[in-house]
Amino acid sequence: MEQGVLEYLVGCGIAGWVATGREVSLRSYRLFAARDPRVLIGIDPEGVWGEPELIGLMAEKCGVSPDPRYVEGPDLIDPVRTLxxxxRFAERVAEVAQRKGPVLIGTGHPHRLLGFYVGLADALSAAGCAVLTPAQGRRVDITTRFGLRTYNLDYVRGVAFVRAHGVPGSGGAPGAHSHSPLPVRMALAALAEAGGPLPELVIGDHGWVCGAGQLGFEAIGLADTDDPALFVGEAEGRVSVVVPLDDGVRSDYYLPLSRYVLNRACLSQ
Structure with a gap:
């Protein structure tokens, strides 16, 4: 166990006491238990996942408090679990790199996590993997809490995300925050229509991981304490690896973790 990395995770707020509030996470657990599609984000649970079961799962996977009476204040992500x-995340990256398998990488957090994923995409491409970019520019309509919103699927250096419709693809905003599985479904459908290749590994967060895992693709990703869908997917065997972390800190704080993954996967450039 690398003590310096553990200290880094806690020091920059990626793990330890995180900014995601307990009340925010509990609200997500209640909505997931009610099978709200905004929180399922592509996973169709097989088991019974009520709020008590979800608190227990998140305590096991993330290290949050298992006490249902703790309903307000900061929550805890165990940095050892994160590391x-x-x-395990790096092991899956290394295995697909050794096979030179095609990969699909996408994020619903481009403002925060784009740099982390770009580092992986560059290294996997250099290792001979095809970093897939299907359906670029394709329109996707997503239902949000503000109503129906129109976006376009875009890529930066092999990493997919959605932009608000009409926002230029270069020199504009880095993209929109999205939990929806629709972008990954669209990307995978476009690959199938074109005759492949299909990804051997999907890397990302939110709906990119859940949507791909639900369709039977191997998926690994990152998730905060208010994203129970990914951890349920992992518990039920449709997601291979989920890394618990705060997904809302400064974007540059994640870059050393991209380098950590690449070092562990023997893909450092």
Whole structure:
């Protein structure tokens, strides 16, 4: 266990006491238990996942408080769990790199996590993997809490995300925050229509991981304490690895973790 990495995770707020509030996470657990599609984000649970079961799962996977009476204040992500999950994440990246398998990488957090994923995409491409970019520019309509919104699927250096419709693809905003599985479904459908290749591994967060995993693709990703869908997917065997972390800190704080993954996967450039 690398003590310096653990200290880094806590020091920059990626793990330890995180900014995601307990009340925010509990609201997500209640909505997930009610099978609200905004929180399922592509996963169709097989088991019974009520709020008590979800608190227990998130305590196991993330290290949050298992006490249902703790309903307000900061929540805890155990940095040891985060680091161990990053090690498993790196193993999956290394295996697909050794096979030179095609990969699809996408994020619903482009403002925060784009740089982390770009580092992986560059290294996987250099290792001979095809970093897939299907359906670029394709329109996707997503229902949000503000109503129906129109976006376009875009890529930066092999990493997919959605932009608000009409926002230029270069020199504009880095993209929109989205939990929807529709972009990954669109990307995978476009690959199938074109005759492949299909990804051997999907890397990302939110709906990119859940949507791909639900369709039977191997998927690994990052998730905060208010994203129970990914951890349920992992518990039920449709997601291979989920790394628990705060997904809302400064974007540059994640870059050393991209380098950590690449070092563990023997893909450092």
């Amino acid at each position: 161990l999950a990053f090690d």
